[in-house]
Amino acid sequence: MPASFGSRAFFRFLHKGLGLKNLADYIEQRQKLLGLTNLEVRTVIDVGANKGRAARRFRRLFPKARVCCVEPIPRLCRRLEQWAETQGGAVEVFELALGRVPSEQPLYVHRQSDILSTLASPAPGEEALYEPVPVRVETLDRLAGELSLAPDVLVKLDTEGLDLEVIRGGEETLGRAAAIIVEAAFYPNPAGDGAPTFEDIAGALRDLGYVYRGNVRLGCRHGTPMLADVLFARREAAERLAERA
Numbered sequence: 001m002p003a004s005f006g007s008r009a010f011f012r013f014l015h016k017g018l019g020l021k022n023l024a025d026y027i028e029q030r031q032k033l034l035g036l037t038n039l040e041v042r043t044v045i046d047v048g049a050n051k052g053r054a055a056r057r058f059r060r061l062f063p064k065a066r067v068c069c070v071e072p073i074p075r076l077c078r079r080l081e082q083w084a085e086t087q088g089g090a091v092e093v094f095e096l097a098l099g100r101v102p103s104e105q106p107l108y109v110h111r112q113s114d115i116l117s118t119l120a121s122p123a124p125g126e127e128a129l130y131e132p133v134p135v136r137v138e139t140l141d142r143l144a145g146e147l148s149l150a151p152d153v154l155v156k157l158d159t160e161g162l163d164l165e166v167i168r169g170g171e172e173t174l175g176r177a178a179a180i181i182v183e184a185a186f187y188p189n190p191a192g193d194g195a196p197t198f199e200d201i202a203g204a205l206r207d208l209g210y211v212y213r214g215n216v217r218l219g220c221r222h223g224t225p226m227l228a229d230v231l232f233a234r235r236e237a238a239e240r241l242a243e244r245a
Helices: 007-017 021-033 053-061 074-084 140-145 163-168 198-207 235-244
Strands: 043-047 068-071 091-094 103-110 129-140 153-157 179-185 211-222 223-235
Touching: 007 043, 007 129, 043 053, 053 068, 053 074, 053 153, 068 163, 103 198, 129 140, 153 163, 153 235, 179 198, 179 211, 198 223, 211 235, 223 235
Parallel strands: 043 068, 043 153, 068 091, 153 179
Antiparallel strands: 103 129, 179 223, 211 223
16 A cells, blocks of 8 residues: 555545445455454454464454464364464464354364365265364353453354354354354255255344344355355444444
């Protein structure tokens, strides 16, 4: 950004001066995470933290927040813990999975891509692609009960098709949170695995007082939107976002 431009002046220049409104809007919403930086986020619960890409972004966007990384794959937890040691106590790592009820069960770790790992059983014929690893499963509500949740609270979910289970096990916590970012598919999986769609997740969150506020990331196939990281805000927080826009 040119040194002589303030942030808002720069975006006005893109919009008015160059006629690049769509580009200006895209850059600004990425920088502000769809306006979430206008909230006083003090706690982030990153469920399905994986290698910590999202957690690192949350640290930059919300420097005063405590980031709680929840990840069941042991080798990824070690990687997250190494990073957490450099963050002055602002990042905590929990080696567990989340679901609707507490349990001990196998996590199916994909041998080629960690992000495809899941608590759901592999499809017939695909068992060789996964390595079963025993993990502890907790609920979001039980985990939150061990934490001091300073508001505003942001929850991020990415659990490979089991996000609705996490929501059902975290209704009390989500009733106190300000916003949630969750990966959602717009169409049923052709494999028929019963993974929830955007409509399923939106309905469950609507019952908890949330409203849809946009897509943080959109994944397309041949121009057709297939899935997105979707932002929902609780109505009270959504009203604050509108006031501060």
